[in-house]
Amino acid sequence: MPLRTVDVERLPSFFYSAGYEPGSRISPELLGRDLSHWNSASAFTAAGASALADERRQAVLAQVASELECWDGAVNDVVLHRRSAVVEILLDPRPRRPMLYHLPHRPAGFPERFDDGAHVFVSSDQGWYEPVPVKREEGDLLASGFEWETSTNGTRTILRRGPKTAVALTPSDSYAGFLSNRSLMAGVACAVLCRDEKVSAAAAYLSEISEMEVRSMTHPNLPDGWQLFTNILPRRFRDAPNGLDSLLVDSAVTIVPVGGLRVGRRWQWLRGAPPRLVVSGLLGDERVEIDGVAAVTHDGQVEPSDSFNEPGLHLVRAGRTERTIEIVDPTVGNVADDGQSGTQCSYGVGLPPGSWLLLGTNPGEVFAAGARRLNGVFAAPPFEPIWAVEAGHGPGARAYCLSPGGSGPQRRRVSFSGLQRGALEKWATTIYSAHIRRPVISSCLPAAADELDRLWTLYFNCARELKRDLRRRSK
Amino acid sequence: MNLDLLLGWMSHLVRGSWASFKRAVQELAPPESDVAEIARRTRVTMSDLGCADFFIDGSGNWRVLPPKLGGLCRDGAFMLVGARSAEVISAVQSATSGLNGDVDILASDERPSIVVVRCGIETAKQIAEIANVGWSSSLARDCLAKFIPIPALLESLPAETPLNWSVRSFDLQSLQWVETLLPKSACEFSSRFGDRRFFVHLNKGKFIAAGKRESVFASAFLQNARLVEFDSDASRLSVSSATPLPERLARAACLCSGKPADVIEKRFSYSEVSHGVAHALLAAIGQRVPSTF
Numbered sequence: 001m002p003l004r005t006v007d008v009e010r011l012p013s014f015f016y017s018a019g020y021e022p023g024s025r026i027s028p029e030l031l032g033r034d035l036s037h038w039n040s041a042s043a044f045t046a047a048g049a050s051a052l053a054d055e056r057r058q059a060v061l062a063q064v065a066s067e068l069e070c071w072d073g074a075v076n077d078v079v080l081h082r083r084s085a086v087v088e089i090l091l092d093p094r095p096r097r098p099m100l101y102h103l104p105h106r107p108a109g110f111p112e113r114f115d116d117g118a119h120v121f122v123s124s125d126q127g128w129y130e131p132v133p134v135k136r137e138e139g140d141l142l143a144s145g146f147e148w149e150t151s152t153n154g155t156r157t158i159l160r161r162g163p164k165t166a167v168a169l170t171p172s173d174s175y176a177g178f179l180s181n182r183s184l185m186a187g188v189a190c191a192v193l194c195r196d197e198k199v200s201a202a203a204a205y206l207s208e209i210s211e212m213e214v215r216s217m218t219h220p221n222l223p224d225g226w227q228l229f230t231n232i233l234p235r236r237f238r239d240a241p242n243g244l245d246s247l248l249v250d251s252a253v254t255i256v257p258v259g260g261l262r263v264g265r266r267w268q269w270l271r272g273a274p275p276r277l278v279v280s281g282l283l284g285d286e287r288v289e290i291d292g293v294a295a296v297t298h299d300g301q302v303e304p305s306d307s308f309n310e311p312g313l314h315l316v317r318a319g320r321t322e323r324t325i326e327i328v329d330p331t332v333g334n335v336a337d338d339g340q341s342g343t344q345c346s347y348g349v350g351l352p353p354g355s356w357l358l359l360g361t362n363p364g365e366v367f368a369a370g371a372r373r374l375n376g377v378f379a380a381p382p383f384e385p386i387w388a389v390e391a392g393h394g395p396g397a398r399a400y401c402l403s404p405g406g407s408g409p410q411r412r413r414v415s416f417s418g419l420q421r422g423a424l425e426k427w428a429t430t431i432y433s434a435h436i437r438r439p440v441i442s443s444c445l446p447a448a449a450d451e452l453d454r455l456w457t458l459y460f461n462c463a464r465e466l467k468r469d470l471r472r473r474s475k
Numbered sequence: 476m477n478l479d480l481l482l483g484w485m486s487h488l489v490r491g492s493w494a495s496f497k498r499a500v501q502e503l504a505p506p507e508s509d510v511a512e513i514a515r516r517t518r519v520t521m522s523d524l525g526c527a528d529f530f531i532d533g534s535g536n537w538r539v540l541p542p543k544l545g546g547l548c549r550d551g552a553f554m555l556v557g558a559r560s561a562e563v564i565s566a567v568q569s570a571t572s573g574l575n576g577d578v579d580i581l582a583s584d585e586r587p588s589i590v591v592v593r594c595g596i597e598t599a600k601q602i603a604e605i606a607n608v609g610w611s612s613s614l615a616r617d618c619l620a621k622f623i624p625i626p627a628l629l630e631s632l633p634a635e636t637p638l639n640w641s642v643r644s645f646d647l648q649s650l651q652w653v654e655t656l657l658p659k660s661a662c663e664f665s666s667r668f669g670d671r672r673f674f675v676h677l678n679k680g681k682f683i684a685a686g687k688r689e690s691v692f693a694s695a696f697l698q699n700a701r702l703v704e705f706d707s708d709a710s711r712l713s714v715s716s717a718t719p720l721p722e723r724l725a726r727a728a729c730l731c732s733g734k735p736a737d738v739i740e741k742r743f744s745y746s747e748v749s750h751g752v753a754h755a756l757l758a759a760i761g762q763r764v765p766s767t768f
Contacts, residue, residue, distance in 0.1 A: 348619025
């Protein structure tokens with residue numbers, strides 16, 4: 001290859017400035033002229049420029065043409081602080097209710113949200129923004145092409161689409177439905193979106209290549225000035241009429257996995273939901289094989305077989321083209337817990353209006369449940385609360401049992417120093433103070449009064465002992 | 476529709492966009508069905524049953540939750556929630572049989588299969604440890620503990636509302652959105668591009684940013700309106716379908732019984748809700764907690 005990586009990476013800027021369409025084919029003469037003009041501003045490195053000027057020129061042009069065919073329309077011009085990506089058109093072919101969407105590519109580094117003040121796109125996964133419906137009044141915009149631009153941190157981000165009078169829509173492995181493509185695919189059902197003024201020429205051409213009469217449809221969901229052809233099954237190769245170059249039929253054999261539950265960017269699908277296979281460009285007696293076994297195809301659609309749903313690698317062969325599709329059993333990925341999902345221990349509690357202290361079974365487990373509220377109090381202590389005690393300085397107190405079947409206090413070896421001592425004092429004093437005020441005891445669950453009294457007494461006895469211990473140790 | 480397959484796919488990917496979720500639902504839904512409506516219903520089911528969170532932090536993303544075994548409100552019943560695979564379920568089954576517990580797997584077309592372990596609490600804790608899944612003594616209380624209570628939400632700093640966006644408010648009398656800005660109400664601001672933001676409209680033109688459902692309950696708190704009913708005899712909690720509970724609380728209510736809400740006379744009705752969970756939920760949502768004194 002005459003051009004090195006550093007020069008190849010600059011080619012999208014050239015394609016963009018020359019106004020080429022992604023995946024298009026340009027004559028070597030025009031390509032050479034445009035490339036020389038672009039390089040007059042020293043766009044290539046010295047090595048690249050000399051390859052273009054010497055006997056390697058034809059090889060350079062062949063390499064550039066090949067890069068253009070693979071180009072997805074994205075440009076990342078570091079020097080000019082400009083990056084751009086192409087907006088595809090997606091057709092959701094619901095019967096009698098076709099819907100068209102703008103579907104912009106989102107190459108790495110593009111913003112999560114594109115907002116130019118008039119168009120908003122939010123990122124989806126796998127290198128796309130989420131589709132946004134094409135509005136009816138956007139017919140002229142679609143015909144003339146557009147560039148939507150926004151700027152972040154001094155870098156311009158452009159979403160664009162070139163001018164078109166007809167759009168070929170073909171099956172895609174990225175989205176269910178039909179996605180805009182640089183050409184029609186031979187032998188599989190495609191659709192065509194066409195400007196009104198080109199409809200009769202398109203109908204004649206499409207009828208010829210599909211060997212049957214086709215008709216366009218109009219629909220309120222379609223943009224003004226456009227009509228839609230559906231179920232176009234190209235069987236012949238013909239030169240496209242003037243202005244309908246994008247409706248040429250691509251003869252390449254292509255295997256397109258459509259739908260299913262895909263897992264990740266690789267050709268990997270979930271067991272139980274494998275993709276449907278569409279194969280275009282098959283000629284004569286060429287056939288499709290899956291794992292060496294001939295598959296039945298009908299209009300490019302491969303009939304599903306049970307073995308294709310088995311986990312493992314499946315080799316799909318169509319003519320000379322091969323693709324490997326992997327079917328996997330689902331596993332649980334790396335589900336990190338950020339604390340919001342609730343594996344950390346805490347207990348939500350609701351209480352009648354008041355100022356409550358929540359007490360756990362272990363002495364020292366005390367939690368203030370917030371201020372007096374009109375309707376009630378919500379608290380989430382880090383332990384399982386057994387009692388909620390409302391005790392002020394005046395007469396009377398309320399003790400509310402949150403777990404009537406709960407256990408008595410768990411008096412273990414505890415530290416009587418520092419912070420723990422303060423918590424122990426608070427736990428014991430809360431129970432003791434409430435008790436000497438003859439508390440009204442109730443429960444959030446139906447429970448026998450004597451059972452509640454018995455449980456309260458256990459806690460009171462523990463609190464009294466604890467207070468004695470604390471006094472003894474402070475002497 | 477096979478929601479076990481969908482949950483398997485979500486568990487494998489861990490996170491994704493709302494668009495990818497809708498596409499996955501479309502793949503599994505019957506042809507010619509209303510995909511948008513089925514996706515919405517499936518999202519609610521997946522969220523309520525503790526499988527995944529949706530629209531995290533206002534984004535258009537979903538994320539599956541870690542697998543966890545946790546207690547329902549009825550004694551001796553523990554449910555497996557969160558991400559799952561055949562491997563995880565089989566680990567729980569084999570740990571349970573080793574400890575003399577029982578596992579029920581209840582399949583349905585309307586929701587992912589429900590996996591319930593029946594045993595004592597200490598055994599369930601051991602099963603979770605052996606099967607290497609998370610543990611919670613009460614799934615409902617876990618959900619409640621992570622919820623920011625409505626009264627606390629109303630103490631947040633006031634927020635700026637967008638300019639030149641259309642606005643409508645939720646009228647608590649008619650339980651409908653109306654095209655005007657009402658005081659002490661939930662309000663929705665919409666841009667012409669379809670962006671929506673929700674606020675609670677306080678007095679004197681002050682607004683507090685909140686989720687859609689939270690803002691409705693905040694307005695009910697401000698107007699002292701009763702939206703949630705708890706029938707303590709039947710252990711049944713219900714709320715109008717026009718004012719669904721915030722996602723985390725709807726999940727708490729569902730994870731009392733382990734079943735999605737029934738819809739009875741245009742109300743979501745949650746069964747087997749314990750008094751403790753009901754009181755916590757009412758307090759969190761700013762509704763009156765019954766006093767038993």
